[in-house]
Amino acid sequence: MNDEEQEIEYKWWLEQKSDTSVKWQTLSHKGVVFPPPYVPHNIPLVYSGQKLLLEPPAEEIASYFAQMLDTDYMKNPVFIKNFFREFQIILRECSSRHTIEEFSKCDFTLMYEHFQRIKEQKKAMTKEEKDKLKKEKEAIKASYGVAFLDGRKEKVGNYTIEPPGLFRGRGEHPKTGCYKRRVQPEDVTINIGKDAQIPEPPAGHHWKNVIHDSTVSWLAMWKDNVNDNFKYVFLAPGSSLKGQSDMKKYEMARNLKGCVDSIRKTYTADLRNKDMAIRQRATALYLIDKLALRAGNEKSDDEADTVGCCSLRYEHVSTEEPNILVFDFLGKDSVRYFNAVPVDDQVFKNIKIFKRPPKTHNDDLFDRLNTTVLNKHLQSLMPGLTAKVFRTFNASITFQDELRKHTPKDGTLQEKLSAYDKANRRVAELCNHQKGVGKSHESQMEKMQDKVLSLKYLRRRYIEQLRQVEPKMKRKKAELFEADPELTDDWILKYEIAITKKDRERIVNKFDKENAERKQNKEKALLKSDLKERLGEVIAKEKLLEKGKIPSVKDFPPMKRNATADKLLEYIAKTDDRIKTAKLQMEDKDENKTMALNTSRLNYLDPRITIAWCKTFNVPVAKRFSATQREKFRWAMDVDPDWEF
Known part of the structure; x- marks a missing residue:
């Protein structure tokens, strides 16, 4: 068994560790890879x-x-x-x-x-040139892409230092366009085991610092000059350390389930507290719980004007009788949060109180509260409890409930996947995980619509053949022969022209390939007349299409030769299923266009919910998690179908 197989066999989640503050006993790695130096091009x-x-x-x-x-x-x-x-x-x-x-x-x-x-x-680039580059990258990955943690081989995630460039930022970031300068070895701190060999910096350089801190999981770090925050090199998402961190996060959220009722009872009572600081804290906690708002941290003037619950200002929340709060602000990554929601009458009353004069535009809504105070209070309610734990809890519990409500037990695979996406969408809406509509969305939708229409046309061809095989069928199953308004003659003509062109290309390519093989074997070449014979049906079809005529079952051999009426009805039923699946995929694609489902699925939804759901409804896990994601969530794969968050 090689190192990689041994690592796969290591099921850390079955071990019970009392001290989670120490991440490792021994750690060795090769350091980081720097981008190549700039080479001037002398273009003016x-x-x-x-x-x-x-x-x-x-x-x-x-x-x-x-x-x-x-x-x-x-x-x-x-x-x-x-x-x-x-x-x-x-x-x-x-x-x-x-x-x-x-x-x-x-x-x-x-x-x-x-x-x-x-x-x-x-x-x-030629294939040889591409292969050479690929081998060079693989050699770098083989050296820098692995670390040894407590003697076990683990994959490293981002071992390459970020290259210089212009900072983009998300949303309306005030620093977009600023220059991300080249990171030098002198900016980088290495974290490694005391007895491990320290990685060599590039020639003529030295590391900023080398430390041996086993209470952190990063391997290297440096400071980003644009936003003045630290960037880290971590082990890959599928590593034991990252898995432990994920599992701990979800277990913390899961533990909240046992005391959330008493916490809600407490803050509900505090909504009427005479101490205005306690009343503000209770109101903020209500909003964090019910709307999955982020806590919100204080920011400096040169950072994006993004807010969370504690940093909401006067202008971010308006009131509409009898009990509607209208939120409008920029959240994380400058994504707009706009939501009009009915709230508890006392919460509505409190917000009106918090907005009373002399408060006005730019004043804090919760002027007696900050995230430090809020989190300190949460810690007193449950060790480790933060606003993010609430957010993770509500996301996961909502997801599990939505799956149970909407997954059809006897539905098709696509119907089950659509129910999953619907539940995922509900959580993305709750957490405000939005994205812009992709530039290719419209063209992708057109392709999907063409797929639906092509299946409908296939169904029509089967029905035409059925009418030839069993003329009385039109009277027996009149509904089959009803015209589909979406399937227009113009579309069919364009479709037939396109597939006829592809048929010609396929036949010609096969003919050319055969002749090339004959030449190599010193055999007699096929003649143009042979090609013309092979293209017989295509040529006849092209002549019809040039006249604007749509080929019928009378013009060419049937779709399924010698098929009986029963067989054709079976083909039609199967095509109906394919049409239904294609339509569902199209609907999901369109409904998901502005929702960042992956953000919720990978960061806020306990993966064990998905695995248990897949096992319960016989859905392949690969349909919901990619290979990389399955590796990231290896620790969740063994749960039983009846596992509950």
């Missing part, structure tokens, strides 16, 4: 009509901007303003001989065209 920036060759540091940041000329970031004035300010800083730092003072006079087109050519060159 055009400024006020003049071509300027920039110094390498200035050329580098200009290149990152040039590569984004065809993106929506060019429509974002904040992105452009931040980039240009950073660009000017770099020009000063490298004592540039050029004076560039107005963005409107800058033309990055020559650089953009240079990078477009590089893109095309990459697309045109």
